[in-house]
Amino acid sequence: MxxxxxxxxxxxxxxxxxxxxxxxxxxxxxxxxxxxxxxxxxxxxxxxxxxxxxxxxxxxxxxxxxxxxxxxxxxxxxxxxxxxxxxxxxxxxxxxxxxxxxxxxxxxxxxxxxxxxxxxxxxxxxxxxxxxxxxxxxxxxxxxxxxxxxxxxxxxxxxxxxxxxxxxxxxxxxxxxxxxxxxxxxxxxxxxxxxxxxxxxxxxxxxxxxxxxxxxxxxxxxxxxxxxxxxxxxxxxxxxxxxxxxxxxxxxxxxxxxxxSGVKLPDWISSDLKPAPSAGDRAFVRLIFMGETAFKPLTAQLAAAIGPDLNILAGAIDEIAGEPFGSLVVAYPAEPDMLSRAEAFYARTGLTTEVLGYGA
Missing domain, CATH: 3.40.50.300 (P-loop containing nucleotide triphosphate hydrolases)
Structure with missing residues (x-):
């Protein structure tokens, strides 16, 4: 370092x-x-x-x-x-x-x-x-x-x-x-x-x-x-x-x-997550809202883009050094088409994301 x-x-x-x-x-x-x-x-x-x-x-x-x-x-x-x-x-x-x-x-x-x-x-x-x-x-x-x-x-x-x-x-x-x-x-x-x-x-x-x-x-x-x-x-x-x-x-x-650093998954979920998906797994993703994205209704738009299989697991709104910061943990099927639609949405909206892992 x-x-x-x-x-x-x-x-x-x-x-x-x-x-x-x-x-x-x-x-x-x-x-x-x-x-x-x-x-x-x-x-x-x-x-x-x-x-x-x-x-x-x-x-x-x-x-x-x-x-x-x-x-x-x-x-x-x-x-x-x-x-x-x-x-x-x-x-x-x-x-x-x-x-x-x-x-x-x-x-x-x-x-x-x-x-x-x-x-x-x-x-x-x-x-x-x-x-x-x-x-x-x-x-x-x-x-x-x-x-x-x-x-x-x-x-x-x-x-x-x-x-x-x-x-x-x-x-x-x-x-x-x-x-x-x-x-x-x-x-x-x-x-x-x-x-x-x-x-x-x-x-x-x-x-x-x-x-x-x-x-x-x-x-x-x-x-x-x-x-x-x-x-x-x-x-x-x-x-x-x-x-x-x-x-x-x-x-x-x-x-x-x-x-x-905002919301976290409980241990009983996070301990079973894997770095790569298997058949039938779901992707667990942290969405980070800051700057302009903190004030946009992006969660509803994401649900519309992905479909009804989107699960919202946890969320929090915070302030860091006077600036708004929010995080939301979601899960959706780790199927190629679903992952592709999600990535396209993130790229289009500028939403910052972190893949936490994959699991059932």
């Missing part, structure tokens, strides 16, 4: 650029050297929400920690808004981190400080005057919907409220880039949705670039306009979220997205 290399135009418009980046953790007692990242070339576009997905241990966390200098690359360059992170001294790194906010899975709030004081902390460290701190913190606490909780302590907050404090704190120094390290993994689905809506509004209203890593495909499908798939330290697939989710190329991507 090969890395996807950013084009020059991508690089020119990038907020973060990885140029041939590798990270090797040296051998230590009882452990051999480990290659966490292996020649990464990738550009994170300005103003977008970009998701990095991959299995545990694929290199996601290491990649994001290189962006704010929490880790240093063993080879290659990490460039944030034109600045080579590896070339910064301690003072330069402090300046970079004021431009790069980060939110964490477990919130990382100080239990002894109120909501207000947690959000104020980065500004205090930066030496901002008290009046400016008050204006900024009051605005941010209101932005994340916690004005009535400003004097509460973390122990008095729900998980979603704690994460809102974390987001407000990450925005305190008015960063250009927001990093999210599994920020919704500890939250229930309803709370996750509210946090994602908040991040989308921040991205839209503040023009903030967001780079998030997650193992939750629903998060990426909901919020990210761009996605990259990392496997064994390499970027193996990347592009628009809609394109990657609807037309995955690499097997790693297909496996990762299997739970978020």
């Amino acid at each position: 090969t890395n996807i290399t950013a084009s020059p135009s991508d690089a020119a418009q990038s907020m973060v650029r990885f140029d041939g980046v590798s990270k090797v953790f040296p051998a230590s007692s009882g452990r051999s050297a480990f290659i966490a990242l292996d020649g990464i070339d990738y550009a994170v576009p300005k103003g977008a929400i970009t998701g990095i997905i991959g299995r545990s241990g694929a290199g996601k966390s290491t990649l994001i920690r290189l962006v704010n200098g929490l880790e240093t690359a063993s080879a290659g360059k990490v460039v944030v808004d034109g600045v080579d992170v590896g070339g910064l001294d301690a003072a330069g790194l402090r300046g970079l981190r004021r431009q790069v906010g980060m939110i964490f899975q477990h919130f990382n709030l100080l239990s002894s400080r109120t909501v207000y004081d947690n959000v104020a902390l980065p500004l205090e460290i930066a030496g901002v005057d008290r009046q400016s701190i008050d204006r900024r913190v009051t605005s941010l606490v209101d932005l994340v919907g916690l004005s009535d909780r400003a004097r509460r302590y973390p122990a008095e907050l729900s998980g979603g409220q704690k994460q809102r404090v974390g987001i407000a704190r990450a925005l305190a120094t008015e960063p250009k880039l927001l990093l999210s390290d599994e920020a919704t993994s500890a939250l229930d689905p309803e709370t996750t949705q509210s946090i994602l809506e908040l991040l989308k509004s921040i991205n839209r209203d503040l023009g903030l670039t967001v780079l998030l890593i997650t193992h939750e495909m629903e998060v990426v499908k909901t919020i990210a306009s761009q996605v990259a798939v990392i496997d064994k330290g390499k970027i193996v697939e990347s592009g628009r979220t809609f394109d990657v989710f609807t037309r995955p190329v690499q097997e790693t991507t297909k496996i990762l997205l299997s739970a978020a």
Whole structure:
């Protein structure tokens, strides 16, 4: 598998650029050297929400920690808004981190400080005057919907409220880039949705670039306009979220997205499917509706083209990165004439299909 290399135009418009980046953790007692990242070339576009997905241990966390200098690359360059992170001294790194906010899975709030004081902390460290701190913190606490909780302590907050404090704190120094390290993994689905809506509004209203890593495909499908798939330290697939989710190329991507790829046949059907038909078999086909085909009455037209032997087995309507996406699993006799009529219909209408197999 090969890395996807950013084009020059991508690089020119990038907020973060990885140029041939590798990270090797040296051998230590009882452990051999480990290659966490292996020649990464990738550009994170300005103003977008970009998701990095991959299995545990694929290199996601290491990649994001290189962006704010929490880790240093063993080879290659990490460039944030034109600045080579590896070339910064301690003072330069402090300046970079004021431009790069980060939110964490477990919130990382100080239990002894109120909501207000947690959000104020980065500004205090930066030496901002008290009046400016008050204006900024009051605005941010209101932005994340916690004005009535400003004097509460973390122990008095729900998980979603704690994460809102974390987001407000990450925005305190008015960063250009927001990093999210599994920020919704500890939250229930309803709370996750509210946090994602908040991040989308921040991205839209503040023009903030967001780079998030997650193992939750629903998060990426909901919020990210761009996605990259990392496997064994390499970027193996990347592009628009809609394109990657609807037309995955690499097997790693297909496996990762299997739970978020629409309807599936039950095991008692799929386990008996064969790659080629026998006499009396039926073809099991997934129809994929996207773009213009998402709004056309193609199911009725297919039934008219094939005839009454068409069975509709399952279906779902979804949205990926704000674009409509539907899938329908149908079955019809795998007879030459029937298959020919179906293929002609698919070619005429532009309907995307996937043959799942053949069976009785």
